[in-house]
Amino acid sequence: MHYHIWLIGPDSSYITRLCHRLSLNPDYLVRRFTSIALAQTYRPAPSAAPEALILDGDGHTDALPWRLIQKMRERLPKTVFYVLTSQLESATEAEMLRRGVTDYIEKDSASIERLWQALAQARQRPAAAQAPAPTPPPAAEAGQLLGEHSSIQQVRELITKAARTTITVSVSGETGTGKELVAQAIHAQSGRAGRPFVAINMAAIPRELLESELFGHEKGAFTGALTRRVGRFEEADGGTLFLDEIADLELPLQAKLLRVLQERAITRVGGSQPVPFDVRLVVATHRDLAAEVHAKRFREDLYYRLLGLPIELPPLRNRGHDILLLATAFVQSFSRLNQLPTRPFSPEARQRLLGYTYPGNVRELKAVVELAAVLAEGEHIEASDIPFRTLPAAAQPATTSAVATATAGAKPTNGQPHFPSLREQTLAIMQHSLTDLHGDVVAAASRLRVGRSTLYRLIQSGHLQLPPN
Numbered sequence: 001m002h003y004h005i006w007l008i009g010p011d012s013s014y015i016t017r018l019c020h021r022l023s024l025n026p027d028y029l030v031r032r033f034t035s036i037a038l039a040q041t042y043r044p045a046p047s048a049a050p051e052a053l054i055l056d057g058d059g060h061t062d063a064l065p066w067r068l069i070q071k072m073r074e075r076l077p078k079t080v081f082y083v084l085t086s087q088l089e090s091a092t093e094a095e096m097l098r099r100g101v102t103d104y105i106e107k108d109s110a111s112i113e114r115l116w117q118a119l120a121q122a123r124q125r126p127a128a129a130q131a132p133a134p135t136p137p138p139a140a141e142a143g144q145l146l147g148e149h150s151s152i153q154q155v156r157e158l159i160t161k162a163a164r165t166t167i168t169v170s171v172s173g174e175t176g177t178g179k180e181l182v183a184q185a186i187h188a189q190s191g192r193a194g195r196p197f198v199a200i201n202m203a204a205i206p207r208e209l210l211e212s213e214l215f216g217h218e219k220g221a222f223t224g225a226l227t228r229r230v231g232r233f234e235e236a237d238g239g240t241l242f243l244d245e246i247a248d249l250e251l252p253l254q255a256k257l258l259r260v261l262q263e264r265a266i267t268r269v270g271g272s273q274p275v276p277f278d279v280r281l282v283v284a285t286h287r288d289l290a291a292e293v294h295a296k297r298f299r300e301d302l303y304y305r306l307l308g309l310p311i312e313l314p315p316l317r318n319r320g321h322d323i324l325l326l327a328t329a330f331v332q333s334f335s336r337l338n339q340l341p342t343r344p345f346s347p348e349a350r351q352r353l354l355g356y357t358y359p360g361n362v363r364e365l366k367a368v369v370e371l372a373a374v375l376a377e378g379e380h381i382e383a384s385d386i387p388f389r390t391l392p393a394a395a396q397p398a399t400t401s402a403v404a405t406a407t408a409g410a411k412p413t414n415g416q417p418h419f420p421s422l423r424e425q426t427l428a429i430m431q432h433s434l435t436d437l438h439g440d441v442v443a444a445a446s447r448l449r450v451g452r453s454t455l456y457r458l459i460q461s462g463h464l465q466l467p468p469n
């Protein structure tokens, strides 16, 4: 498939050499324009729209035609946009990046080669990062299990099958993969939809209260039991009971739960009368329940009783394109709810989203893109708006290095030490160099071995500050 490139600039030996070099790649289809105004009037078919624009900035006697550049950018938001120039003031450099120029290339003996490589890299970017993000289905509502990945389609099929009967369902998957959402979906699609959906997290209830929480208690059953209280099993009668983090249930309660499931009746704490119940059970865990059985921490008989129809949710990092689909859906609904403009993700932002591992899975993605929607100021949500956090390894001691203390948020919060993320540390190092070099961006970029454009971008977005003169 052709890669359409528009080369804009007056005739010069440099442009002739560049044209010749680009023509060596049979995939490149280069169209020449002598001015940006001419390029602006040309309206190709969508299939021939340019993937890359190259503007020779030297053709302009004084300032670059910002208005035209910006218009071109607005018209072709997905096109990579390079400006070639002999000499550049830092103010112009910053302005270019503000107007959406992807990068500038200084003309020297190696510049044609650099441009060649930049184009090759832009082409190699995963198609997913360049193509518009997939549009989530129109009916993407809160509570809907979104995703087109084959694993998620399979999960949806299993949900439909589970909903037809009262079979127990065991959902497994890392934290934040959507286990509770699956339980809710089963309930909503089942004949029990009009009855209660009750969820209880075994890990969140103090051990001594869990039995009465599950099965209820009679008045006077223990100190403080002033009235009779029904438990979650009775609350969920006729509906669905979701037992989350089932692996955290202690052995004595496992024995009681097994008895309750066999007899299909509970006995309240302090009571003697069995109370029959009618609930569909959905259980979930982020642990490997079979391994817990093997380690004798979970009863084997209860394990088989609860296994029912197993549904496994894969980690988000293994769901490919779904990351973008979910991110777009979350940003859309969050922006709508908060009356923010719905900004699309820039290609770099998409690439950043696709490259992360999401230890917190969908929950983390949701939190991160909602924050990005708040932070974004331009036309797009940019990669720099996406604040991935890095959690410290469990045993890692609190960092006390100069870098950590230089980081804005390195103070303890709520008595917990704050571990600076990789991003915070990187910013602190950059800020240190900028301050140390009295705001000389060129010198700082060279010391840090990062592109000047990176530093300018971070300064513009307020992540870095130039020291006062």
Ligand SMILES: Nc1ncnc2c1ncn2[C@@H]1O[C@H](COP(=O)(O)OP(=O)(O)OP(=O)(O)O)[C@@H](O)[C@H]1O
Binding pocket: 143, 144, 145, 146, 147, 173, 174, 175, 176, 177, 178, 179, 180, 181, 182, 244, 286, 326, 362, 363, 366
């Ligand atoms: N496929 C999905 N489509 C839309 N939203 C999702 C999807 N998966 C998860 N979510 C959302 O992500 C968040 C976390 O999901 P949920 O609470 O169901 O995860 P979980 O696996 O039960 O987490 P935990 O193990 O921590 O209890 C919720 O806001 C949920 O609505």
